[in-house]
Amino acid sequence: MHKRVRFLLGVALGGGALLLYAWSVGVGSIVDRARTVAPWALGALVLLVVAEGVADGIGFWASVRPLGGGLDPLRSVQFALAGDFFDIVSPAGAASSEPIMSRFISVATGTGYSEALGVRGVAKYVKAAGQILLSSVVGVAVLRGDAAGVLRTLVAGVVAVLAVGVVAVAVGGRLARLSVAVLTPVAAAVSTVVPGVAADRDRVADAVDRFRSRVAEFGDRPALVLLIVLGGLLEQLLVAAALWTLLTALGTPVAFLPILVVVPLPQAATVVPVPASLGAYDLLLGGALVVTTGVASVTAATAVLLFRTTSLAFGLSTGGLCAALLRGWRPGV
Structure with missing residues (x-):
């Protein structure tokens, strides 16, 4: 019940922020603009959203490859789409x-939970780093004037990502000891609710060591790291293509590269504890599009809302089906 209340509260807060955003630019104007979008553009939008979800499976396949041989490509896509579903429904x-x-x-x-968490943590970090780096390089070439603030944000993001990597390498041992100290009481609390969770310090330390060993494996497998990066960049291109298609269909053709820059x-907004980052994601994306492309706020809001409606619907439907087919326990365990 507590999780359900948190979910409903999060949806209410995020939805409220989204409604305020729509109200500020004009709900009636957004609806009128949305009605002008041609069927071909809506069809292209659906295809691009589906392609972006499938492309996520590339990085997923590469990230879990070190775990007992990993998953086949089809199951990797299934797991990636299921992850999109949990992005949306998690309180x-x-x-x-x-x-x-x-x-x-x-x-x-x-394999173990800590090992799986380790490889997926690497995938998230590498994917974000690749996307931000691409945006920064392209941004230097195409952003001018008022959009310089976006470029500064991207450069700050690159610095932050690099700093996290340097700190993780430099003080990895200390971080591991700190993690054991922090996670041991957490594991003890969880073990009272979830059977099979190791609560003693030695077991927690072993889990942390396995986490670190899986992370370190990618240092010897650069091809997997490259695939994760390429998968993330393909996703970025597809999202940018979807937004560019919508803006063009709304009668405001703009350059593609400024849109590509703002996608990451x-x-x-993922730090906001609201299902699907509702409201926060939309505000950031809409505002960034206005700054970098020069389109009107109502046009940017219409494109963002159409894109998000399609992606959330796909994540809930297809992603929900993929999640329903997952297994969260081993037979006999």
Whole structure:
């Protein structure tokens, strides 16, 4: 019941923010603009959203490859789409989907939860780093004037990502000891509710060591890291193509590259503990499009709402079906 209340409260808060955003630019104007979108553009939007979901499976396949041979390509796409579903329905927001998915990954690959969480953590970091780096490089070439603020944000993102990597390498041992100290009482509390969770310090330390060993494996497998990066960049291109298609269909053709630049920026909204980052993601993306492309606020809002409606519907329907087919425990365990 507590999780249900949190979910409903999150949807209410995020939905309220989204309604305020729509009201500020004009709900009637958004509806009028949306009605002008040609059927071909809506069809292209659906195809691009589906393609983006499938492309997520590339990085997923590469990230879980070290775990007992990993998953086949089709199941990797299934797991990636299921992750999108948990992004939407998790009361804690999109940032909590990887801890949820790690349980299913560990069962499917016959490995430990901490190992699954380790490889998925690497995938999230590498994917974000690749997208932000691409946006920064392209942004230097195409952003001018008022859009310079977006470029500064991207550069700050690159610095932050690099800093996290340097700190993780430099003080990895200390972080591991700190993690054991923090997670031991947490595991003890969880073990009272979830059977089979190791609560003693030695077992927690072993789980942390396995987490670190899986992370370190990617240092010897650069091809997998490259695939994760390429998968993330393909997703970025497809999202940008969807937004560009909508803006063109709304009668405001703009350059493609400025849209490509802003795609990673709304990912900052994943820190907001609201299902699907509702409201926060839309505000960030709409505002960034206005700054970088120069389109009117109502046009940007219409494109963002059409894109988000399609992607959320796909995530809930197809992603929900994929999630329903997952197994969260091993027979006999």
